[in-house]
Amino acid sequence: MNVPRSVIGSVFCVFFVVSYFCNKYVLSVLKFTFPTLFQGWQTFIGALLLLLSGKLGWVEISTIPRSAALAWLPGSLLFVGNIYAGSRALSRLPIPSFFTLHNASEAISAAIVKITQRERMSWMKMFSVHLLLIPAVVLPHYDPQFDLGGYLWALLHITCVGAYRVFQKKTSHLSDVEQQYINYFFSVLLLAVAAHPTGDLIAVLEFPFLMSYKFHSGCCASAAFSFFLLLTTFKLKNGLPLEQTRRWVFLAKCLASGLSPLVFSIQVTPEILCCFFCSHAGEALSVYSEGA
Template sequence: MPLKRSMPGLIFCCFFVVSYFSNKYVLSVLKFTFPTLFQGWQTFVGGLLLLVSGKLGWVEINNFSRSAALSWLPASLLFVGNIYGGSRALSRLPIPFFLILHNASEFVTFLIFKLVQRERTSWIKLFSVSVLLVSAVSLPLYDPQFDPGGYAWAVIHFFCVGGYRVFQKSSHLSDLEQQYINYLFSVLLLAFAAHPTGDLFAAMEFPFLMSYKFHSGCCASALLGFLLLLATVKLKSVLPVEHCGAWVFLAKVLAACLSPFMFDIVVNIPTLCCLLSSAFGEALLVYSERIAPER
């Protein structure tokens, strides 16, 4: 019985880790650093699979009004910034370092809600998001392979993630409806951006373009991204928000711990301390949400 209750969380963790690894493989090992094409492909496949799944009745996507879709477009723009900046950053940074910077988005979300709603916050939550921010700010100072471009894109990524999370918590659209609009908007925007950014012509000279490793890696990353979406929605539907946070934390720990076995990473004592402090901050954040769940 406990295993059955844990199954959605375990499936989510598996898809989370494998999805990150497949993206990292295409971006870093194969060096396909053309995010307008890579993310455009992923969002196109994700949108197509979501549409087909909805038509077949495998997932439920309710009809939503045009005004609801239009009101979600600012969030979709942040979503594009999230995946574009995330691709750029992940191609240059190790997965554990990327996750530390990603965790700093919690501070952005916390700050926006604090300024807008002016609600009282527990000292535990304030301390936890502060630890996440300090860990992210300290990391580039001690990174032995400091890449200014990677960290710059990571900053864009976590600001977009933090802002996007605010829209998520205040929207009446379901997660699948939000993602469906995101997919449509992303495909259109990234398709138009492929030429001005130069990605379209640069990709034509990509050495692995006709390689089965490249095609299998891109197909796997797109499919795994869609399966991760379904696993996330399933997890949220069967567990309270605070319990979902615990599974997300576990998935990040697994991805960070397993990534050195798959990809090259250089860690020193200070960066290891940043990793541990970020993990501590996120664990404390999950605990603060369990004892005082947000409305």
């Protein structure tokens, strides 16, 4: 791997870890559990920065036909479910637990493909899928910080992620940048409409950190780092084959999981550690099977 690719991958890992840590800080430490507003803010800033990036030539955004945009709307709806449920789950679960459950979305994707397309998987791929699914199923039984709501939101999150991944592969007439552009604007509109019915718009007025410097800096940092993570993800996908991109994603998840106990409180037992290890081992095997 040449130096520029290594630099892009390293920068991606940094933004990945810092982005998740900022989100976790706002959601768990500051307890800003209003996902329609939190994710609406992030997607609004992301849409503006993505539009600016297109004007500056950092990314290529061509004119999107109306028919293509309408055909992509189911993907945007899954994207909203992904980020909304993901915020709920991340606010309640430790980062290593969140990734252990998130990795199980690979099993959701495999099940959808198996049912709809009847594709046969290699034994290695099948084994890796089970190695990703089993820790996610076992984890709640041994979690000393068990939170039923967190696990239910995580279940919705991985369902949306798995279905989105399959839908994305089937819909190839839009680039990743164009897909995300539609996702952002659809999310802003949908989350803005949902802010009042969910009660977030009224409840946020009583939020104790609303006028806090920590709150404003945390929200701004989370939006900025989330966008830079997206930008480096685009660069990584465009500069590397899929299997090498997945290796960097795997490394970033391992770093975020390993470093999170240094920043956030988490109770770890031998059973929990075994779940974390098996999940990451399953992802490593899945990445290897893709490149084999």
